[in-house]
Amino acid sequence: MRLDKYLKVSRLIKRRTVANEACDAGYVSVNGRTARASLDVAPGDIIEIAFGRRVLRVRAVRTDGVATKESAGEMYETLEERILSPDDGNRREEE
Numbered sequence: 001m002r003l004d005k006y007l008k009v010s011r012l013i014k015r016r017t018v019a020n021e022a023c024d025a026g027y028v029s030v031n032g033r034t035a036r037a038s039l040d041v042a043p044g045d046i047i048e049i050a051f052g053r054r055v056l057r058v059r060a061v062r063t064d065g066v067a068t069k070e071s072a073g074e075m076y077e078t079l080e081e082r083i084l085s086p087d088d089g090n091r092r093e094e095e
Helices: 003-009 016-024
Strands: 028-030 046-051 054-060 076-083
Touching: 003 016, 003 028, 003 046, 016 028
Parallel strands: none
Antiparallel strands: 028 046, 046 054, 054 076
16 A cells, blocks of 8 residues: 555545655655655554654554544554654754
8 A cells, every 4th residue: 555545544644645745745754764655555664754843653554445433543553652852953852
């Protein structure tokens, strides 16, 4: 499944167009590499999303094409969620 669609279906990002824009801007990486929206996501992939100062790391568990609101959270496992310091040039974790 395409990365932008996965982010939308799993409800990590609300709209597919927003997911596409986040990928284009370099805010999304898969397995440590900046990812394009067209990248195919597979179970086991580590996805990192930067939402402003908040960074979310998840592992893709399922890549079904459809998920209900209740089952969307089962598509991924949250590995880490952190808030970056105001001078995020060094991407240090806030203490």
